Amino acid sequence: MNILLSTTSKEPLFQQIKEQIKQQIYTGELTEGEALPSMRVLAKQLKVSVITSKRAYEDLEKEGFLVSSVGKGTFVAGQQPHFLREWQVRELENDFEQLIADAKRLGLTKRDLLERLEIFFEGDES
Missing domain, CATH: 1.10.10.10 (Winged helix-like DNA-binding domain superfamily/Winged helix DNA-binding domain)
Structure with missing residues (x-):
């Protein structure tokens, strides 16, 4: 630990x-x-x-x-899977908040960010 x-x-x-x-x-x-x-x-x-x-x-x-x-x-203690998943989703949402703040600071629009998200998400599928 x-x-x-x-x-x-x-x-x-x-x-x-x-x-x-x-x-x-x-x-x-x-x-x-x-x-x-x-x-x-x-x-x-x-x-x-x-x-x-x-x-x-x-x-x-x-x-x-x-x-x-x-x-x-x-x-x-033993953890229930749904509890762990909820925490992981919350952590991802925190990451999104930081990402959006950084994107706004750089002057990127929502559309710019969504286009990049689609590119990276699709890149994982191939």
Whole structure:
């Protein structure tokens, strides 16, 4: 598990940890049943307080991403395929928002963008 924290971000450290773990679950880097480091080990690795790692794990458990077992550890919970697909579609929509902003900045019209989309989409079919 690879987590990078930014001390300059306005986002709290526990939230950064939480979002990066979610991202790794969505992308398949962390898979169902995979063990995560203990709260103490994670805190030590990231050089944060145990309270910070505990908060991230507890929130993820409440949201259904992780399951904890006393004496055994914390594991990635099973994810339903429709939930993962919904997240992937949302990420694609975020990419579209950025693409459209970039296109407008370059002075491209909607038609210009659609023509390019058609070219690239058709190129994948051949």
